[in-house]
Amino acid sequence: MSVKLKGVEHLFHLIEDFLEVWTINTGLKLGIFDFLKEHPASSTHLAENLNYRIELIQTWCDTMRACGYLEKKDNKYSLTRWSKNFLWRKSTTYLGFIIQSIDTLYPPFISHDDRFRRVKTFPSYSSQHMLDIVKTIAPIAKYVVPQLFSEAPFLKDDLNVLDVGCGLGSYLIAMAEQNPRIQGLGVDKERIIVQRAEELVKSKGLQECIKFIQADILNFNLSEKFNCILMSNVLQAFNIHTNIQLLSRLSSNLTEDGYLIILECLIDESRATPKYGVLFNMYLRMESLNAQTSTLSEIKTMLERSSFCFRSHKPIVPGLDLVIAQLAK
Ligand SMILES: C[S@@+](CC[C@H](N)C(=O)[O-])C[C@H]1O[C@@H](n2cnc3c(N)ncnc32)[C@H](O)[C@@H]1O
Known part of the structure; x- marks a missing residue:
């Protein structure tokens, strides 16, 4: 090394x-x-x-x-x-x-x-365990968001962001700190995580521009439209078919010229060196979370089948890829 x-x-x-x-x-x-x-x-x-x-x-x-x-x-x-x-x-x-x-x-x-x-199928994580996970990964947002702003200039505009599976809202917080004109809504299914996120936002005085809802994104209907939808480390929680359904529903929450930002650790099939993505997937599976790391072509398939149009892809920090998409015209 x-x-x-x-x-x-x-x-x-x-x-x-x-x-x-x-x-x-x-x-x-x-x-x-x-x-x-x-x-x-x-x-x-x-x-x-x-x-x-x-x-x-x-x-x-x-x-x-x-x-x-x-x-x-x-x-x-x-x-x-x-x-x-x-x-x-x-x-x-x-x-x-x-x-x-x-x-x-x-x-x-x-x-x-x-x-x-063991023959048992994978149990999902408890709320407390999920909280421990999101606490661990939340600080990464601080490193990723500045990169995100240089890769996605539209983030500097007036933005209304929906953060799906928002965890502690660390992306919304870091984004609002870079662009005070951002309004954010975070959705997460864990009450304990949403409560913690609300406390964090309040401690930073951002409660006027960042709100949260506790809801299951797989059974959730929101009529509001956003000009940016963010999904960070969320697609990995579901299989490809569930992701297509989820993305299809989310497409109705995006404005015509809005952007979908996906942050995921993707398997890069073309690299010859050890892959953090596949190794991380193996780790998650062994640790009982039924996680599914995708390849870039799988993400493109998910987008195509859910009325999105792939725009760009870039690995922005080791272990995290940025994919930008828009609604197909
Ligand atoms: C790996 S964490 C990512 C958190 C955050 N986006 C980040 O990158 O720091 C996945 C988050 O998705 C949430 N989540 C998983 N399934 C969900 C569902 N069906 N509805 C809403 N949130 C869900 C979890 O509670 C967790 O906070």
């Missing part, structure tokens, strides 16, 4: 490396690398033979493929030359023991086996 990396970027690289080691360790512990060396297999075949949950096996295989440890041909996964050399236990150059040794030193590495074997 380059020592020149600074601040937030450096931290993202550390997290990325940690997640990668964690995911490889899971494959070593569960014997998946060994199985695939002997029998190139589809994820379904692998899950059935080793008796693991298909959703996790599928995500694991795709993650390891994106990071260059597996290959996929005719729907079957197999080891790359590198993993055959170093991660296949019978190889004379096996080095997996170095990764596995962390298992004994660091508790979060333990107990993946259970998650892979």
Whole structure:
């Protein structure tokens, strides 16, 4: 890792490396690398033979493929030359023991086996757990919003912003601090989060321009129109079909020349380096949140099928992509 990396970027690289080691360790512990060396297999075949949950096996295989440890041909996964050399236990150059040794030193590495074997479907997070998550990610808005203003000049205009799945309202707050002409409405389903967001906004004296509603965005009808709709780290909570329905309904809340801003950690299929997106998806799945990291082409499909027109895409900080869309004419 380059020592020149600074601040937030450096931290993202550390997290990325940690997640990668964690995911490889899971494959070593569960014997998946060994199985695939002997029998190139589809994820379904692998899950059935080793008796693991298909959703996790599928995500694991795709993650390891994106990071260059597996290959996929005719729907079957197999080891790359590198993993055959170093991660296949019978190889004379096996080095997996170095990764596995962390298992004994660091508790979060333990107990993946259970998650892979449990047959139960994923429970969703409790309100308290979601609050802990949004508290953790809220500070990122401070780094992202200045970038957002340079990428999306319309944010400097008179804006009426709807923040869908707003969490603690950190994006609305940071946006209002940059442009006092912004009016914001945040919607979140968790009462405890909305209450905390209202307190935060009040403590900053922004209660006149930022309001919140507690509501489920999947069953929510709002007649008001906004010239900007923001969705930060929200699409990942739902599958592609639910997202298409959600976006279709939201399209009626956007003014004709308004903008949809999506901030998500996307899987970039073209990059050859380890991917924070897929690794983060793997982590979320192992930690029981039924999250779904998308590729850019999946986001484009969602937009097309919900009356939006894709305008631009840019990775703006490590692990967060900006997608801008407008209503299709
Ligand atoms: C990962 S957090 C992102 C928070 C914020 N947008 C950010 O980026 O800091 C996802 C948020 O979406 C909210 N959420 C999830 N499902 C929702 C639903 N069906 N209706 C409304 N909010 C929802 C959660 O409560 C949580 O606050």
